[in-house]
Amino acid sequence: MTQDFYDRLAPYYHLIYPDWEASSARQSRGLARVLGEFGVEPGTAVLDAACGIGTQALGLAQLGFNVTATDLSPAAVARAREEARARGLAITFGVADLRSLSSELRDQFAAVIACDNAIPHLLTDDEIRIAFIQCRRLLKPGAVFVFSVRDYAAIERRTPDHHSYGTRTVGDRTYAAEQIWRWDGDQYDVTLRLMEQRGTEPAIVHEFQSRYYAVTLSTLERLLRAAGFGLVARRDEHFFQPLVVAVNPIQSPSPG
Numbered sequence: 125m126t127q128d129f130y131d132r133l134a135p136y137y138h139l140i141y142p143d144w145e146a147s148s149a150r151q152s153r154g155l156a157r158v159l160g161e162f163g164v165e166p167g168t169a170v171l172d173a174a175c176g177i178g179t180q181a182l183g184l185a186q187l188g189f190n191v192t193a194t195d196l197s198p199a200a201v202a203r204a205r206e207e208a209r210a211r212g213l214a215i216t217f218g219v220a221d222l223r224s225l226s227s228e229l230r231d232q233f234a235a236v237i238a239c240d241n242a243i244p245h246l247l248t249d250d251e252i253r254i255a256f257i258q259c260r261r262l263l264k265p266g267a268v269f270v271f272s273v274r275d276y277a278a279i280e281r282r283t284p285d286h287h288s289y290g291t292r293t294v295g296d297r298t299y300a301a302e303q304i305w306r307w308d309g310d311q312y313d314v315t316l317r318l319m320e321q322r323g324t325e326p327a328i329v330h331e332f333q334s335r336y337y338a339v340t341l342s343t344l345e346r347l348l349r350a351a352g353f354g355l356v357a358r359r360d361e362h363f364f365q366p367l368v369v370a371v372n373p374i375q376s377p378s379p380g
Contacts, residue, residue, distance in 0.1 A: 126245045128314075129334035130176065130197035134329060135316055137177045137200070139292050139299045144179070151239070154181025154362035155270065159189075159235055161359075162268045162369060168234040171262060173222055173243035174271075178215075185213040192242060194220040194228070222246065222255040223261055230367035232264045239270040241365060243334040247311060249347060252339065256351035256370075263372040269353065272365040276338040283307045297322045310338050 126193035130137075156166070164170065166188030175193035177200050185191040185208065193199050194285040198219050208215045220228035220239065223246070236259045246252045259269050282305075289301035300319040305312045318330040345356045345368075352369035361367050 125360075126169065126334055127196050127198075129332050131199040133316065133332045134177055134197065134199040134203045136299075137203075139294070139318065140316075142177075142292070148179050148183045149186075150306050151180055151363060152187055153233060155180060155184065155237065156189075156366075157241070157362050158270060158359050158367055159268070162235075162371065163266075164235045164268060166252070169231065169234045171229070171231075171236045172238070173220070173236055173259060174238040175204055175217075176200045176240065178207045180237060180239050181215055182207055182211065182213060184302075185215050186211070192218070192227070192229070192231070192233070194218045218270065220313065223251060223258060225255075225258040227246065229262055231262070232262060232267075233262055234267050235267045236262055238269075239363075239365075240272060241274050241336070243271055243273055243344070244276075244339055247337045249339075249343065250336075253347045253350050255349055256353070257266050260335040260352055260372055265372060265374040267372050269348075269370045269372070270367055272363055272367050273341070274337070274345065275341060275366050277340050279338070281307045281338075281339050294348070303341060306327055312336055312338060341368065360370070 141147045142144045160187060161290050167190065170184060172193040175195045177183045181191050181204060193204060201217050201219050205217045218228060243252060246255055263269060285305040287303040291298055291300045293359040298321045302317050304315045313335050316332040320328040320330065348356050348370045354373040355371040357369045358366055359369060
């Protein structure tokens with residue numbers, strides 16, 4: 125379901141943002157500040173393990189990081205590769221699932237990132253713990269795992285819950301995007317609806333559906349520690365969602 129969501133959304137994903145280019149640059153600067161706080165500077169190897177169409181990977185590469193980028197969605201990776209090529213950026217791309225990263229990649233990194241609420245696409249605590257273990261296996265000792273998530277403990281649960289993304293004009297077409305959430309216990313289904321209008325022609329409606337687990341930050345911290353991470357910190361001031369930073373201990377037993 126998640127792969128299909130992002131495969132179909134890949135050609136339109138940038139339309140969710142008022143200005144995707146500006147958002148990419150702003151988010152990457154925020155990530156770079158947090159990475160720098162933990163000793164990860166431009167020139168070092170960073171894995172974006174949920175790269176999508178490249179929103180963070182492109183900006184980090186432009187800032188001088190040595191970026192590898194993977195995603196579950198082949199269509200999103202293909203779009204990200206084209207975006208990198210158009211900008212003359214040397215990024216290594218691949219298709220990989222967060223739950224099996226270490227079987228797809230062999231290098232170790234100074235940081236692994238997974239932004240824009242990617243982790244809650246994993247629908248159980250065990251799936252998340254497995255993904256955290258996989259990310260940690262690709263980290264050098266003392267390296268960091270950084271991901272962004274919604275703070276679900278602070279979100280009112282209403283069904284249906286409408287989230288508007290406003291309108292965008294591209295050439296002779298206008299796009300209006302919204303998300304509709306429908307709650308089901310600690311999970312919720314999302315319909316992303318994109319209305320495409322050209323002049324007086326009938327509107328075209330594109331719909332994309334996925335599901336999320338409203339996992340709390342306290343649960344994520346517990347799962348990070350179960351996966352073998354040491355220090356876990358939260359940073360709210362540099363990104364549009366809370367950033368969770370987890371440090372791979374320099375010496376510790378491997379998680380089971």
